[in-house]
Amino acid sequence: MQRLISLSKILFIKNFINVDTIY
Numbered sequence: 001m002q003r004l005i006s007l008s009k010i011l012f013i014k015n016f017i018n019v020d021t022i023y
Helices: 002-022
Strands: none
């Protein structure tokens, strides 16, 4: 369960960086 949370956090951060790069 803990691993799933950290994985989703990583995905969220990656997604945030991608959005930041697009704009």
